[in-house]
Each structure stands twice: as structure tokens, then as C-alpha cells.
Amino acid sequence: MPSLWFASIITWLVQDFFQVLANPFSGIPDFYVLTLGMLLVSNREGKEIHLLVAAFVGGLLWDLRWGSPLGFSSLFYVSAMLAVKLIWGAISQTARTSLSATLLVLGSHICISIAEAFIFDAPILHIGLAFVVKQAGAFLFCIFMNAYIFHREMD
Amino acid sequence: MRDRKMVEFWQVGISLIAFSMVLMAVVGHQSSFDVRMRSFIYEGLRHLELPALALREGINRALVLSRDKRMFLEKIDSLQKENVALRMELNRDKEFSGSEAYEASPYLAAEGVNFLNATVIYRHPGWWWRYLTIDKGRDDGVKKGMPVLSGENVVGRVSIVEDATAVVELLTSPDLRIPVIVEDTRDIGVLSGDGKGNMSLFYMPRKAPLQRGMKIATAFAVGNFYPGLLVGAVDGPEEDFVEGDFVTYKVKPDIDFSRLRRVRILEVR
Numbered sequence: 078m079p080s081l082w083f084a085s086i087i088t089w090l091v092q093d094f095f096q097v098l099a100n101p102f103s104g105i106p107d108f109y110v111l112t113l114g115m116l117l118v119s120n121r122e123g124k125e126i127h128l129l130v131a132a133f134v135g136g137l138l139w140d141l142r143w144g145s146p147l148g149f150s151s152l153f154y155v156s157a158m159l160a161v162k163l164i165w166g167a168i169s170q171t172a173r174t175s176l177s178a179t180l181l182v183l184g185s186h187i188c189i190s191i192a193e194a195f196i197f198d199a200p201i202l203h204i205g206l207a208f209v210v211k212q213a214g215a216f217l218f219c220i221f222m223n224a225y226i227f228h229r230e231m232d
Numbered sequence: 233m234r235d236r237k238m239v240e241f242w243q244v245g246i247s248l249i250a251f252s253m254v255l256m257a258v259v260g261h262q263s264s265f266d267v268r269m270r271s272f273i274y275e276g277l278r279h280l281e282l283p284a285l286a287l288r289e290g291i292n293r294a295l296v297l298s299r300d301k302r303m304f305l306e307k308i309d310s311l312q313k314e315n316v317a318l319r320m321e322l323n324r325d326k327e328f329s330g331s332e333a334y335e336a337s338p339y340l341a342a343e344g345v346n347f348l349n350a351t352v353i354y355r356h357p358g359w360w361w362r363y364l365t366i367d368k369g370r371d372d373g374v375k376k377g378m379p380v381l382s383g384e385n386v387v388g389r390v391s392i393v394e395d396a397t398a399v400v401e402l403l404t405s406p407d408l409r410i411p412v413i414v415e416d417t418r419d420i421g422v423l424s425g426d427g428k429g430n431m432s433l434f435y436m437p438r439k440a441p442l443q444r445g446m447k448i449a450t451a452f453a454v455g456n457f458y459p460g461l462l463v464g465a466v467d468g469p470e471e472d473f474v475e476g477d478f479v480t481y482k483v484k485p486d487i488d489f490s491r492l493r494r495v496r497i498l499e500v501r
Contacts, residue, residue, distance in 0.1 A: 090280060093277065093280075093281065093284075094281070094283070094284045095284075097281050097284035097285060097288065098284050098287060098288055100352070100353075100354065100355070100493075104357075123237065125237070125241045126240060126241055126244050129241065129244050129245050129248060130244070130248070132248075133248045133251075133252070136252070137252075137255075138273065141269055141270050141273040142270070142273050142274065142277060142354070143354050143356060144270065144354045144355065144356035144359070144363075144365060145356050145358065146256050146259070146261045146358070147255045147256065147259040147261075147266060147269075148251070148252035148253065148254070148255030148256040148259070149252075149256060149358075151248070151252045151255075152249060152252035152253060152256070155245055155248045155249050155252065156249060158245065159242070159245045159246075159249075162241065162245075166238075193357065196358065197356075197357035197358045197360065
């Protein structure tokens, strides 16, 4: 279990690092929720609840650091995890490939970004170039996570 | 066994969602608890964020390539400081010339104006046009109500002060209403934002219409706020601009509120 919490802390700090760099010009991919989502679909039986708690705590800390209303990001993060779990459980075993895992987690990330764009009227969240760059970054990160997780499983 | 784990997963998930909603409902945004907690987290993280800040500064420096350009920027900085002092002095001259108040108040030299440079440490998209938080606070001499500038233009006013951080309420916030004066006509009105990046000038007399481009400055000294500071220029009348004897005008800021990364807090000694 330490690896899960270690991965969570590192990813949260990486996300914070990029946010400091980009602030206040651009939004950055939610590396944290992408990592937790990929871990959730990588067949880690018995660790799902820890991932939910990590999503909640990470979201709460993100709210405290970056000025969202307390509970806002944790609500999105936990909801994304539940949605990923629900859809992942609904698809057949043969369809559970690394590609479908990537698409599912990326889909949840896009949903969070769209919801934020609708709720908040800020230029950095408008659906335009910044949005596409954010999703492209998320896609690259998912591929990286995918390669790492599934490579480890195959070894 | 597996089903029980699934039930537990959903129970925990729904409980956490409910708890998040309760937190959002109970802890008011920008409440003293909220700001104090955020300041505490920032204090804890600021050392871990130093590499990112150093990298950001490095990129900024790389963009300002030559020493000549850096000297040029320093010169602009000094001239802006002088301009602010002169503008405030000019305002005093126009308002109180010949009166006792004019004689009583000392001449304001550029040396009397102090800029406290601050970096924007967060600006949440939900309050993009209302608030930003800076890395200077009570320990650095920041006081509630102080004007916050970008270049020579006012961007807002310090609204909450913590030990190491402060929250700035922007001119584009609908909750901030500041008395302003049109420099050419000396008409006094109220400036307020709409929370969407626009600003309006209210209560201008209908009889004397304003021209596009007329400069608007702050009008009165209130607490730690000072008169004579530039806020923008008249951009034209609003769509439904006439209300009785008064007219509302759109105001065009001289700065880009979306690209604020560094600001200055004005202190007059």
C-alpha cells in the first residue's frame, strides 16, 4: 500500500509544480485524478477504497492550495472515481484493454474540465486552445501511466 | 466477499461526496477560516514549490534577454513610481488648490511613494474576476484597504490580510464599488465590475456627456486607499445607459486583468 500513497503524493506535487509554472496563464491536466483513475482500472483488488480516500484528501488539499471552495475538487475527484469504477465494471472482461482504460480515464478528465468550464467564467478554462492543450497533456500522461502500469504487470 | 467490498466502495464514495457537499455549504469562500487554512497550506508548501518558482523566474529572465532591456524595465519602474506620485499630487492640486486642506497636506514627492512588489500565488477560475491572492501579508506591512496596482493602474484593493498572504478584491468584482472621478470634467461617480471582466462607471450627469478616452481616477482617500490613482478610460455608454438624470458608461482598463502575475501594493509614507 505504501506505493499507492507514495504515487499519490508524488503526482499531487507534480500537479502543483506545473500549476505554479502555469499560474495564472493556463490550466493544467489533473495529473492526480488521472493517476488514481489509472490505478483504479489496473486490477488492484481491495485497494479501491484507499483510492477513493486519496481522491478526497488530494482534492481537499488542492482546494486549500488553489483557492477553490473547500470540497469542490474533492467532489469532482471522488465523482470521477465512482464513474470510472461504474463504467469499468459494466464493460466485459475482453473489452478491458489498456486502450479502453486510457479512454475511460481520459473521458472522466474531459468531463471534469467541461464541468469546470461551464461553472466558472474564466478565460483559462474556456473551451479553446488552452482546453485542447490541457487534454493533450492529459492524454500523453495517460499513455505514460498506461505504459508503466501494464509494463509492470506483464513483467 | 467481492460484493461486500463493492458495497463498501459505493458507501464510502457516496459518503465522501456528501461530505464534500457539506463542506462547500458550511465553509464560506473567503471566510476567515477558509483564508487562514489556505494561508497555512501555502506556508507548508511554499518551500516545496521553490523549484517551480525558480524555473518560472528563470524563464522570465531568459525572455528578458539583454542587460539593456533589464535596465530599460527598471527605468520604466522608476518612472511609473514618479508618475503615480505626480498624479496624486496633481489630483490634490485640482481638488484643494487655495484651500486650507491644500496648505495642511504636505507635498507628495516620488520618494514618499513606496511600491511593495507581490506575486500572485493563486487565482481560482470561479472567482477569476473577483479575487486573487498574493504572497505578501501583514508581516510585510500590508494593510486592509491598500490600493493594488499593475504599472500605474489600480487593479483592486486589499480585502483580507493574513500573516504571509493577502486577498485582493479586483475592480472587476461586482462587490467592490469605489468612488472615482473623471479627470477632464471632475465629475464624481462610482466604478464597479460585473464579475465577467467588465467595469462600469455609474451616476454620471446626463447633461454633460463624456467622451471616449477620458481618463478616470480614484476620487477619495478612504482608510488606506488614495485618491488620484488611474483606473482606466471611458469606453462609451452602456446599452441601457440612461436612468433618470444619470448615465452609465463602460470603462476600458489600461491593463489586461487576465494576465496579472505580479502586482504592487501602494504605500504612501
